[in-house]
Amino acid sequence: MLSRLPRTSVSFKFETNLPLLMLKGIGWESNTSHQYVWQGSKRQDEHFLFQYTVSGQGELEVKGRTYQLKAGDAFIIEIPSDHCYRLPPYSDNWEVLFLEFSKEASPYWRQLLNNTGYVVSILPDSFLLQLAWKIYEWSVREEESHSMYQCSSYAYQFVMELLSYSQKIQMSKQLPSKIELCKQFIDAHYAEPIGLKEMAEAAGLSKFHLTREFDKKLGISPTDYLTEVRIEKSEKLLSSTDDNLESIAKKVGFSCANYFSKVFKKRIGITPNQFRKNRYEISRILYN
Template sequence: MLKKDKEWVLNIFQFKKPFPIATINAIGRHKITDPQYYWDNMNRSKDGTYCLFQYTINGHGEIKIDGKTYKIGKNEAFFVKIPGKHVYYLPENASSWEVLYVEFSIEVEDFRKQITENAASDILKFTPDSKFVSLLWETFYAATSREIHDIFQCSRYTYNLIFELLNGYNKVEKKKNSLVTENIKKYIKKNYAKPLSIEDISNYTSLSKFHLTRKFKAETGISPGQYLIKTRLKNATSLLLNSNMTIEEISEKVGFSCGNYFAKAFRHKFKISPTKYRNYYKNFYKLNVLSNE
């Protein structure tokens, strides 16, 4: 850390592991005031491989994950693997950022991925009176009071924190994910005719491309991009049967960049060209109408 940073309380544990076991490597409280505070986590391989959880007590900071910038305000946290493709820092519009952070051993990585997946977000949100936040402070005070004497005590505190995170986010997973997925569907149905991209959907949901794609596919069985094509093709079939628009006009109307791409996607989905689909089903419809008169 930088020398100008204030109120830096750090506790490092160096217990020998008799076997692979999840532990806390370090825990600390840190008030950041230096505008040069900046961590590029791709360049931290010399620090080893571990998982960093950083909770905001006061003020705010920022983190960039997969090129997307997130503000981390009071009672919010990030949970990342280091090294990794992310940076965090004190932004220009912040005078200070007070945090409580935990460096977990790499054995918690699978848990970390599950927690962030359940949260459907790169930023975790808490209430100040939540059980997890209480456990976090309890662990910090146990460390500063030198009450953690061996690796097994250290591991117990580790699993208490991790399991409480899992428990908290499992409770909201279905409701939150269903809401996120339904909002994505509504957004696509409303905007399918526009040159929509995964970046547009990411900006709309405030989720990273990775998380929104994984969560959407887990619930629907297809990616947001596939759902977009499905929606466009569904509307295209209606226009083919109920309008005199050309194939090129229909292609443009439903959001495809060109007629060739539309025809290729249509043939892949229905195993028939748009023109043959129109001729076959229009004639079929006419025969049905005549036979029922």
């Protein structure tokens, strides 16, 4: 199948008031120039990227940490953010398949990062990769009708399959006991006024050692993981209850509604009230 397909890239742009997860772009390319360098902090086009290494080698740098990417490795990243991906000096080719998703992918990407970190190895015969190529084939076929709803459908299919794949990887991992202790402590006490000091005590490590090892194993700091858990729990309350923001903030561990709203908007891109309204609109359209 792949031999019949052109190597190109396709962008999608649809006008809609619905907060739908959308596929913004997809491409298959071979990069042989060492000018292939993407600085994430300098980019303005807000989206989420999945990039799979078909062959050759590439490199991803996130917050000062470098990952070498070989065939079968994929990375997931938010744009813009503090990262850089490039064709490194030791490689003469980096063949990639990439998919770009709209900002509505934010909560899913946070869960993916919690599950696998920035880099994940994907088996070439996996359903996830087969789906990626299927979406690519649909995108480049000129005779296809690229409707907004089909584009969104493929976006949801791929992201859900990626989440499922990442969940299996997470379940197969054996975390060091002290890191697991910290993670369990956060999951159980997120609603309480805990910080790095309490987390380190629960794990039996110094704050410095805990932060280093937690990030090394999970790709995220313990304080950031705590924030992610609190935001995820707040999303469920916003979607399933009529509680006011002050009540929700207290239930998930924030000191007040104002601080909760600031953190929520920074992480998700919209305010808690906008998030609640969007979920209501989607439910009304789907079920009415």
